[in-house]
Amino acid sequence: MKIDRPQENEYPPFYAGYVARVPETEILEVLREQPKELKRIADSVGADKERFRYGSDKWSVRELFGHLVDAERFFGHRAFCISRGDANPLPGFDEKLYVSQSSYDSRSLSELVKDFSLLREANSRHLENLEATAFSREGVANGAKVTVRALAYIMTGHARHHLAVLRERYAIG
DSSP states (O other): OOOOOOOGGGSOGGGHHHHHTOOOSOHHHHHHHHHHHHHHHHHTSOGGGTTOOSSTTSOOHHHHHHHHHHHHHHHHHHHHHHHTTOOSOBOOOOHHHHHHTSOGGGSOHHHHHHHHHHHHHHHHHHHHTSOGGGGGOEEEETTEEEEHHHHHHHHHHHHHHHHHHHHHHSOOO
16 A cells, blocks of 8 residues: 655654655565564664764664654554544654663663654554555644654654664764
8 A cells, every 4th residue: 555645734844854764665675664663773783882972962873763663652552542533632652751760771782772663563564454544643742733644654754764874973873
C-alpha cells in the first residue's frame, strides 16, 4: 500500500525536520528496513565506546540508542491510539527525564538495538495492517494535532536525526 507524504498541517512544526529527513514514498518499507541500519551502526561501535559522551551533559551512545527505544514506544503508541479513532489527548514525554531514569548506560548496545527492532517490528506490523483511511486519522499528542501518516514519517525521521548526531558528534556510523 502506498502512503502519501504528510502535508505540513498534519504535524506540529517541531517535527518538520524529521519529516524532511524522509524523502522516500514507500514509508512502510523504510520503517521495516531501518532497524538493519541501526544494527549495522551499533555493530561498528567498540565496547569501549558505548559509554562515550561528546560532552559531560550529553547522552552516552547507549543512552542515545535507549532514547530511540523510548521514542519508538511513544510514537508507536500514538499511531496505535489515533489509528483506532481514540479522541483522548495523548501525553508528551520528557526525553531527558526518561533517559535519566533508565538503566540504558548499563545495557549493551546490542540489547538496545534488539529492543528497538522488536518495537519497530510491532509498530510496522500494526501500520501495515491498517486500512488506507486510518492513515489520515487525526489525534492530539503533546497538545498538537498529528495524523497516523505523519507519525510513520516522524518515527523514521527521528531515528535518522539521531543517526546523524551519531555520525557528526560521536564520529560513529
